[in-house]
Amino acid sequence: MAIAKITDVERILLVVPFVERVRREMERARIHRWAEVEVIRVETDAGVVGYGETIQNYTWGQVNLAERVLGRSPFELMWDDSLGAGLQMALFDAAGKLAGVPVYRLLGHKVRDWAPISFWDHDMAPEHYEREAKVAAELGYTSIKIKARPWFDVHETIKRISAATPDYFCIDADWNDFLLGVSFAVPVLRALEEEFPKIKIYEGPIRADDVAGNKLLRAQIRTATAHHYGSIPGRTAISEGYCDGFVIGGGVSRTVADGISAGMANMPFFLQMVGTGLTTTMALHLGAMLTHAQWPAVTCHELYEHNLLTRRIEVLGGHARVPEAPGLGVEIDESALAKYRVDQADFTLPRRLLKFSRACGVNVYFANDSHHTSEMWQYFSRNNQPVFERGNHTELLDDDGSPAFADLYRRTQQGPVLTRE
Numbered sequence: 164m165a166i167a168k169i170t171d172v173e174r175i176l177l178v179v180p181f182v183e184r185v186r187r188e189m190e191r192a193r194i195h196r197w198a199e200v201e202v203i204r205v206e207t208d209a210g211v212v213g214y215g216e217t218i219q220n221y222t223w224g225q226v227n228l229a230e231r232v233l234g235r236s237p238f239e240l241m242w243d244d245s246l247g248a249g250l251q252m253a254l255f256d257a258a259g260k261l262a263g264v265p266v267y268r269l270l271g272h273k274v275r276d277w278a279p280i281s282f283w284d285h286d287m288a289p290e291h292y293e294r295e296a297k298v299a300a301e302l303g304y305t306s307i308k309i310k311a312r313p314w315f316d317v318h319e320t321i322k323r324i325s326a327a328t329p330d331y332f333c334i335d336a337d338w339n340d341f342l343l344g345v346s347f348a349v350p351v352l353r354a355l356e357e358e359f360p361k362i363k364i365y366e367g368p369i370r371a372d373d374v375a376g377n378k379l380l381r382a383q384i385r386t387a388t389a390h391h392y393g394s395i396p397g398r399t400a401i402s403e404g405y406c407d408g409f410v411i412g413g414g415v416s417r418t419v420a421d422g423i424s425a426g427m428a429n430m431p432f433f434l435q436m437v438g439t440g441l442t443t444t445m446a447l448h449l450g451a452m453l454t455h456a457q458w459p460a461v462t463c464h465e466l467y468e469h470n471l472l473t474r475r476i477e478v479l480g481g482h483a484r485v486p487e488a489p490g491l492g493v494e495i496d497e498s499a500l501a502k503y504r505v506d507q508a509d510f511t512l513p514r515r516l517l518k519f520s521r522a523c524g525v526n527v528y529f530a531n532d533s534h535h536t537s538e539m540w541q542y543f544s545r546n547n548q549p550v551f552e553r554g555n556h557t558e559l560l561d562d563d564g565s566p567a568f569a570d571l572y573r574r575t576q577q578g579p580v581l582t583r584e
Contacts, residue, residue: 169235179471185295191557201216211260259489263489266491289316313551351551365384389432401424411434419453433460521552
């Protein structure tokens with residue numbers, strides 16, 4: 164019997180905007196660039212077509228290796244993580260369709276029909292997180308993952324989310340190491356878990372490579388802690404017992420291997436695979452067969468204006484059903500591909516300032532870039548201001564055309580500007 168070969172790989176560049184309610188916050192955090200999506204369309208000589216996607220400014224494996232797969236079978240190459248997220252996903256989709264089975268059957272033995280999934284938002288002000296949590300609950304989610312940042316009052320954020328959501332709703336907080344060390348982390352985390360029972364998991368409270376510190380921290384708090392699998396050698400993380408579970412993501416081979424290792428140690432984990440409906444569907448297939456993908460998977464597909472599928476991924480009680488049709492088991496919306504297709508993505512933003520304010524009246528102004536490579540990220544990670552002080556707030560200031568704004572903006576190009584008001 165002839166084996167189907169790949170005859171063409173099309174790369175389709177899209178800009179899929181975020182929904183309006185989060186647009187400005189995404190721009191403030193410079194995460195608006197995640198709107199750039201590359202959809203990969205793989206054709207075979209059997210007439211089967213597979214789809215995958217890469218979030219250009221986030222996803223692992225942003226590569227262009229289309230020539231490597233031409234004339235070869237999807238089954239031969241689909242486990243090769245070096246092909247990148249979109250192409251690998253498209254090969255699994257095509258292979259499943261050729262075999263007449265859903266992707267999870269290519270991965271292993273299914274252990275669940277419904278996979279846990281979480282709502283997710285990036286770095287927002289407390290009032291915006293409150294609104295997002297309400298949306299999440301209305302859409303069927305029972306949990307939300309938030310980004311805890313020192314430039315916002317995390318206590319106020321969790322207070323608002325807790326008050327705005329049903330009793331069963333849960334909150335997972337990702338600190339991205341901003342609690343710096345045990346002496347800073349313990350009082351903050353203890354206070355939050357004492358007051359807000361909806362908190363269930365703390366991700367990355369302090370640096371993952373501080374094994375002794377994480378073990379001490381874990382002994383001082385009740386709430387489960389998580390770190391990215393591979394931040395330190397997996398054997399060390401498991402044997403030292405320095406966290407309760409993991410965050411796992413990346414290529415399919417790596418994700419499956421890491422997930423099996425975590426399962427053998429009886430440690431739960433999040434699957435973290437950020438993207439539109441295609442990436443979310445791939446996460447569901449992985450969640451179907453990885454026994455310890457027990458914590459809700461993190462994707463951000465609800466934040467996009469369109470999920471690129473013909474149907475919304477329905478969420479019931481914090482779980483989404485794993486597709487049973489061949490391949491990824493979902494239908495791409497060709498009209499959406501046409502609507503959002505671009506020749507080149509442009510994410511130019513107007514001139515703005517970031518104003519960080521403390522309750523004591525001190526303000527710190529930054530140029531508009533709070534991404535993790537930015538001055539603002541480095542400023543707080545080096546403890547230039549108190550760690551997670553109550554009453555902190557940050558706002559995005561538009562250029563009002565005044566000489567005062569122009570002067571302040573000029574000064575921020577040289578570094579943060581402190582004032583007392």
